[in-house]
Amino acid sequence: MAVPASLRQDLGDVPILDDPGSLRMRSRDFFWFSPILKETLEDKRADIVVVPRDKADVMRVAAACARQRVPLTVRGGGTGNYGQAVPLAGGVVLDVTRLDQVIWHRPGAGRFGAGGRMLDIDRALIPAGHELRFYPSTRQHATIGGFVAGGAAGAGSCTWGQIADPGAVLAVEVVTVEERPRVIELRGRDVLKVMHAYGVNGIITEVEVPLAPSHPWCERIATFSSLSAAARFAHAFTECDGIAKKLVTVHDPQVVPYLRRLAPYAEPGRAMAIIMVSEPQAEALELLVADHGGEVTFRRAAEDARKVAFAEASGLQPLYEFTWNHTTLHAIRIDSTITYLQLRFPPANNLELVDWVAARFHGEVLLHLEFQRRFGKVTCSSLPLVRYTSAARLEAVMAELDGKGVAVSNPHTFILDNAGWKRVDAPQAEFKRLADPHGLMNPGKLKHWQEHKIEAIA
Amino acid sequence: MAVPASLRQDLGDVPILDDPGSLRMRSRDFFWFSPILKETLEDKRADIVVVPRDKADVMRVAAACARQRVPLTVRGGGTGNYGQAVPLAGGVVLDVTRLDQVIWHRPGAGRFGAGGRMLDIDRALIPAGHELRFYPSTRQHATIGGFVAGGAAGAGSCTWGQIADPGAVLAVEVVTVEERPRVIELRGRDVLKVMHAYGVNGIITEVEVPLAPSHPWCERIATFSSLSAAARFAHAFTECDGIAKKLVTVHDPQVVPYLRRLAPYAEPGRAMAIIMVSEPQAEALELLVADHGGEVTFRRAAEDARKVAFAEASGLQPLYEFTWNHTTLHAIRIDSTITYLQLRFPPANNLELVDWVAARFHGEVLLHLEFQRRFGKVTCSSLPLVRYTSAARLEAVMAELDGKGVAVSNPHTFILDNAGWKRVDAPQAEFKRLADPHGLMNPGKLKHWQEHKIEAIA
Numbered sequence: 001m002a003v004p005a006s007l008r009q010d011l012g013d014v015p016i017l018d019d020p021g022s023l024r025m026r027s028r029d030f031f032w033f034s035p036i037l038k039e040t041l042e043d044k045r046a047d048i049v050v051v052p053r054d055k056a057d058v059m060r061v062a063a064a065c066a067r068q069r070v071p072l073t074v075r076g077g078g079t080g081n082y083g084q085a086v087p088l089a090g091g092v093v094l095d096v097t098r099l100d101q102v103i104w105h106r107p108g109a110g111r112f113g114a115g116g117r118m119l120d121i122d123r124a125l126i127p128a129g130h131e132l133r134f135y136p137s138t139r140q141h142a143t144i145g146g147f148v149a150g151g152a153a154g155a156g157s158c159t160w161g162q163i164a165d166p167g168a169v170l171a172v173e174v175v176t177v178e179e180r181p182r183v184i185e186l187r188g189r190d191v192l193k194v195m196h197a198y199g200v201n202g203i204i205t206e207v208e209v210p211l212a213p214s215h216p217w218c219e220r221i222a223t224f225s226s227l228s229a230a231a232r233f234a235h236a237f238t239e240c241d242g243i244a245k246k247l248v249t250v251h252d253p254q255v256v257p258y259l260r261r262l263a264p265y266a267e268p269g270r271a272m273a274i275i276m277v278s279e280p281q282a283e284a285l286e287l288l289v290a291d292h293g294g295e296v297t298f299r300r301a302a303e304d305a306r307k308v309a310f311a312e313a314s315g316l317q318p319l320y321e322f323t324w325n326h327t328t329l330h331a332i333r334i335d336s337t338i339t340y341l342q343l344r345f346p347p348a349n350n351l352e353l354v355d356w357v358a359a360r361f362h363g364e365v366l367l368h369l370e371f372q373r374r375f376g377k378v379t380c381s382s383l384p385l386v387r388y389t390s391a392a393r394l395e396a397v398m399a400e401l402d403g404k405g406v407a408v409s410n411p412h413t414f415i416l417d418n419a420g421w422k423r424v425d426a427p428q429a430e431f432k433r434l435a436d437p438h439g440l441m442n443p444g445k446l447k448h449w450q451e452h453k454i455e456a457i458a
Numbered sequence: 459m460a461v462p463a464s465l466r467q468d469l470g471d472v473p474i475l476d477d478p479g480s481l482r483m484r485s486r487d488f489f490w491f492s493p494i495l496k497e498t499l500e501d502k503r504a505d506i507v508v509v510p511r512d513k514a515d516v517m518r519v520a521a522a523c524a525r526q527r528v529p530l531t532v533r534g535g536g537t538g539n540y541g542q543a544v545p546l547a548g549g550v551v552l553d554v555t556r557l558d559q560v561i562w563h564r565p566g567a568g569r570f571g572a573g574g575r576m577l578d579i580d581r582a583l584i585p586a587g588h589e590l591r592f593y594p595s596t597r598q599h600a601t602i603g604g605f606v607a608g609g610a611a612g613a614g615s616c617t618w619g620q621i622a623d624p625g626a627v628l629a630v631e632v633v634t635v636e637e638r639p640r641v642i643e644l645r646g647r648d649v650l651k652v653m654h655a656y657g658v659n660g661i662i663t664e665v666e667v668p669l670a671p672s673h674p675w676c677e678r679i680a681t682f683s684s685l686s687a688a689a690r691f692a693h694a695f696t697e698c699d700g701i702a703k704k705l706v707t708v709h710d711p712q713v714v715p716y717l718r719r720l721a722p723y724a725e726p727g728r729a730m731a732i733i734m735v736s737e738p739q740a741e742a743l744e745l746l747v748a749d750h751g752g753e754v755t756f757r758r759a760a761e762d763a764r765k766v767a768f769a770e771a772s773g774l775q776p777l778y779e780f781t782w783n784h785t786t787l788h789a790i791r792i793d794s795t796i797t798y799l800q801l802r803f804p805p806a807n808n809l810e811l812v813d814w815v816a817a818r819f820h821g822e823v824l825l826h827l828e829f830q831r832r833f834g835k836v837t838c839s840s841l842p843l844v845r846y847t848s849a850a851r852l853e854a855v856m857a858e859l860d861g862k863g864v865a866v867s868n869p870h871t872f873i874l875d876n877a878g879w880k881r882v883d884a885p886q887a888e889f890k891r892l893a894d895p896h897g898l899m900n901p902g903k904l905k906h907w908q909e910h911k912i913e914a915i916a
Contacts, residue, residue, distance in 0.1 A: 107587070107674045108702070109738030129565070129587045129671060133700075161699030167742030168700035188741050210702065210738050213587060213671025216565045239834025241619030242591075242626035244566070244668065280567030280668050283646050284625030376697025378834045 003047045003070050003091060010064035014057045017049040026075060026093050031083040033328050034339055036391055036412040041083045046073065046093035053098050055175070055183070055205055061094055062181040062203060065440055072177055073442040074199035076146025077117060079138035081325055083414040084150040084198040088444035096145055099205060105130065109170060111208040114145025123310055131214040133160040133168070137326035139309075145204040148172060148195055153381070155247040155276065155320045157372035158238050160212070164195050165375070169209055174202035176435040184435070193431035198416050200445050201428055202435035215278040216302035217246045219319045220285060221262065222294040223270035227252045230271035231354050231369055231380070233292035237275070238371040238378045243285060244278035248371035249323040252358065255366045255385060258331035258338075259322050265297040274319045276305075324383060327368050331385050339388045341365065341398065344407040347377035353406055354380065363387065365397065415447045461505045461528055461549060468522035472515045475507040484533060484551050489541040491786050492797055494849055494870040499541045504531065504551035511556050513633070513641070513663055519552055520639040520661060523898055530635055531900040532657035534604025535575060537596035539783060541872040542608040542656040546902035554603055557663060563588065567628060569666040572603025581768055589672040591618040591626070595784035597767075603662040606630060606653055611839070613705040613734065613778045615830035616696050618670070622653050623833070627667055632660035634893040642893070651889035656874050658903050659886055660893035673736040674760035675704045677777045678743060679720065680752040681728035685710045688729035689812050689827055689838070691750035695733070696829040696836045701743060702736035706829035707781040710816065713824050713843060716789035716796075717780050723755040732777045734763075782841060785826050789843050797846045799823065799856065802865040805835035811864055812838065821845070823855065873905045 008016070017026065026049045031037040052058045065072040071091030078085050087093050096115035102124045103111040110130070112121055118135045121144060125131055134156035136142050142151070148169060153162045163169060171187045172194055184202065186193055194202055224230035230250045238248050251272040256262065259272075266272050273294065277285045279302040286296055300308075300319075307313035322330065331338045345353050358367055366385040371378065388394065391412075398408045432446070466474070475484065484507045489495040510516045523530040529549030536543050545551050554573035560582045561569040568588070570579055576593045579602060583589055592614035594600050600609070606627060611620045621627060629645045630652055642660065644651055652660055682688035688708045696706050709730040714720065717730075724730050731752070735743045737760040744754055758766075758777075765771035780788065786798045803811050816825055822845050827838040846852065849870075856866045890904070 106738075107672070108736045159699070165700035166698050166746065167739045170738055170741070188745055210700075210736060212702075213673065214565070215671065240624050241617070241831040241834060242623035242668075244670075278566045278668060280628055281625045283628070287646055288624065373699040376699060376836045 004068055007064055007068045007070055007092075008048075010060070010067060011050060012060060014060055015051045015053065017051065018047075022049055023047070026078070026095055027087055029078045029080040029083060029085045030329070031081065031086060031414070033081050033325070033332065034412045035388055036394075037083055037414055041086045041414060044086045044088055045090060046087045047090050049093045049095055051095045051098055055099070058094070058099070058175050058203055058205055059181045059183075061092065062175050062177045063179055065092055066177050066179045066181070066438055069438060069440065071443055072440050074149070074203050076115065076143035076149070077138065077141040079136065079142045079146065080150045082150070082198075082411055084146075086414065088414070088442055091440075094203065096203075096205075097143060099145075103206060105211065107213070108211055109208065110211050111171070111206060112144050114204045114207055115143050118142050118144055118147065119309070125211065125214075129214055130211040132156070133210065133212045134163060135320075137320050137324040139320065144207045144209070148207050149197060149199045149204055152196065153370070153372060154324055156212070157370065158245050158248045159373065161373045161375070164192065167210065169195065169207065171208035172204055173206035174435060175205050176202055177440050178437060193427045197428040197432075198442070198445060200416065200436065200441045201432035202441075215244050215246070217276040217305060218279040218282055218302040219298070219300040219305045220275045220277065220282065220296055221265045221298035221319070222273045222275065222289045222296045223266045224273065224292065224294045225270065227271045227358050227367060228351075228355050229292060230273050230294070231351055233289060233294055234273055234369065234371045235351060235378060235380070236292070237285065237288050238373070240284070240288070243281045246276035247274065247320055247323060249274040250369040250371070250380075251327070252367045254363070255327065255331070255368050258334055258385070259327070260330070260334070261316055262322055274323055276319065323368070324370060328383060328385060337388050339386050339394075340383050340411065341386055341401075342409040342411050343382040343384060343401060344409070345380050345382070346405060346407070347374060347379040350379045353404065356404065357384075357401065357406065360400075361397065414445065416445050462526055465522055465526045465528055465550075466506075468518070468525060469508060470518060472518055473509045473511065475509065476505075480507055481505070484536070484553055485545055487536045487538040487541060487543045488787070489539065489544060489872070491539050491783070491790065492870045493846055495541055495872055499544045499872060502544045502546055503548060504545045505548050507551045507553055509553045509556055513557070516552070516557070516633050516661055516663055517639045517641075519550065520633050520635045521637055523550055524635050524637045524639070524896055527896060527898065529901055530898050532607070532661050534573065534601035534607070535596065535599040537594065537600045537604065538608045540608070540656075540869055542604075544872065546872070546900055552661065554661075554663075555601060557603075561664060563669065565671070566669055567666065568669050569629070569664060570602050572662045572665055573601050576600050576602055576605065577767065583669065583672075587672055588669040590614070591668065591670045592621060593778075595778050595782040597778065602665045602667070606665050607655060607657045607662055610654065611828070611830060612782055614670070615828065616703050616706045617831065619831045619833070622650065625668065627653065627665065629666035630662055631664035632893060633663055634660055635898050636895060651885045655886040655890075656900070656903060658874065658894070658899045659890035660899075673702050673704070675734040675763060676737040676740055676760040677756070677758040677763045678733045678735065678740065678754055679723045679756035679777070680731045680733065680747045680754045681724045682731065682750065682752045683728065685729045685816050685825060686809075686813050687750060688731050688752070689809055691747060691752055692731055692827065692829045693809055693836060693838070694750070695743065695746050696831070698742070698746065701739045704734035705732065705778055705781060707732040708827040708829070708838075709785070710825045712821070713785065713789070713826050716792055716843070717785070718788070718792070719774055720780055732781055734777065781826070782828055786841060786843060795846050797844050797852075798841050798869065799844055800867040800869050801840040801842060801859060802867070803838050803840070804863060804865070805832060805837040808837045811862065814862065815842075815859065815864065818858075819855065872903065874903050
């Protein structure tokens, strides 16, 4: 659809982009990690991109879209992998990246504009000795609002669990898409109404989160004779309550060749662990590596790691950029037939299941493991690389994994309902009726909700 | 024994106390929590107390004792419960409390004189935004050296585990008791050589530990209909990885009346939970309390709690002084027939076993639970109050608990070997041969070691 001229009029002086390059770039995210999504989403385009400078601008956009019944899609850093920020029905893309104020912070908590990039937030917090508890591997570009709306875990999850855990987000401010937009503050459990809702039920404008007092995180790479040995080490290390840690990743020997810049730090055939640990405790970490027959092959001091992350020094990029779904990015650059899956291993028998997956799908599903705490227990998740052959085969693999007790979240769908948000009675859907009464927020993203709504209307 | 005059000569100007009051006070700790230890240890006395001003003084004392073959017992804050600081064979008591320098600290770690009291160390760290990870309920008097030598866990263990966990102590400096004393630095796992060794294998002079960046810890009391309900809440809360916490204690309804100053905050018959939580997350805590049918009856802001702890304000003492073994102190003041035990519940079925103990020994073993992480899992330990009848009955209770899978550490023995240090080939014993070749450090404390030594000589 083309947007009506009256919409532009309603937008007043809110900054707008409508050149083809901007429209293309700001209608995309990393959905192309999936060959299935790539086919479906490649051509979706916004008709206009708005870049509000402040909350008043946001409300003006929301009012205009509601009045003119124009679809509205919210966009953060565009680092999602499921087309979260792709405008399925065109219309307006609202880019929140200029809503990047540090609103306040005090020991243990801070409040930030939704468009603040997570690296920039951490930079602003350095003088206070605090930091965000989590960040995705896309820390440099991802926004805090986008992380709450479309993310789940990342570096930090080995200590703090996931972003949807109790207490992990203190409050979210949302602007509704109505002729007279309202500003709604969701606190406590009410934040779940908009978490992982891909921005379809209100425009997140501010996020309040607990902060972690920061440790000096140094980096280590260790190699092991097998995935199994590396996984056992990583599990044991994550269970060391007394060692402060930020990141515990394990790569199967088949994954390592895709991480070219790390090649000097692993002999062929070795599994690799990537660790961020509080610097004074690196010695305790290294003892545990040795216990598990591993070898430390790379060491970077906390201050050097920090400088590289904050672009104050050049050199090998921060190691977290070789973990989580950045792994897929590195692999696809080398082999475009690679895609990925999302798995979660149950704490009770995660190591046994890791061994099983590695053996059962050798050469096809290449595991890398992200160790984390889940509800007080240590386990691992994985975004394994997959050597893709067909959608049918991918479905078969997922079904077999699921049958064996490995939890699968399908990353090859842009329909939110299919990817974990499966119940229409979830608080997100209910809140959507309130925050987006005209159903303008990225229509097409919520299959069941729309059917339900149509039913209710009919 | 009386110390030889030549010892005093050898001590030079090292400060000495030998008045009867000082000798009595500095030959005691809180062993009288145990009716059994009380009988045995009540009359033990040092002949002389030395109070070294620095490491040179320590070495002078060590050399003098070695030369004159005079028994030497090291003493920190005297807050132990097993007679750790009681000189079984008289001789010299070495009081380390003037070795209280903050040697250095940087983000994530610090090094302290062994005699630094834990509250004073935390006070010194406030400007840096750091704190000790753990402290016992005796934080005000306990020294860091004493905690490493004779402690185990405390406030902080719900997050950081125990003091003997991997990485929890970075280094310990020890002075040997020889004619020419050596200064030995133990790092990494070598620290285990002197941990929980009750000071019998070297004089700990400095301790280096990882520090936690500090949160604003506010205090809450919540009450529940039963011990079981409170324990289920506390377990679930401790499993909330996303809520930063310092203390999670649960008191059986039968314990609460002994905590008189907390009486206003619990209706009779209610179980009580005492919590220290990062202030911005108190809201998330309170939601969980409500989920478990509990009621928050006391709230103190972090800044107010801090001021009371550091004696900058008056009022109800810090809540951690109603937890761990302070509970026993409060109870004995009211009923001198009370004593206690030390239990650890296995993570797999801790809550079931708590219910079993409470039912099986109702009226005799009154549980209070300290929730903590142990090797990556959540569980609880307990220092239950016991209505004492006889030593034989106490043995029978311990045997029954042990048989059911509740781990018992007997706190009614002053023999270190009986209380967990059971193997003569443990690293502590081996290190004793090196650090105390003449066997002068509190002789009588190590039964098996002495038998073994005599054998080796014969």
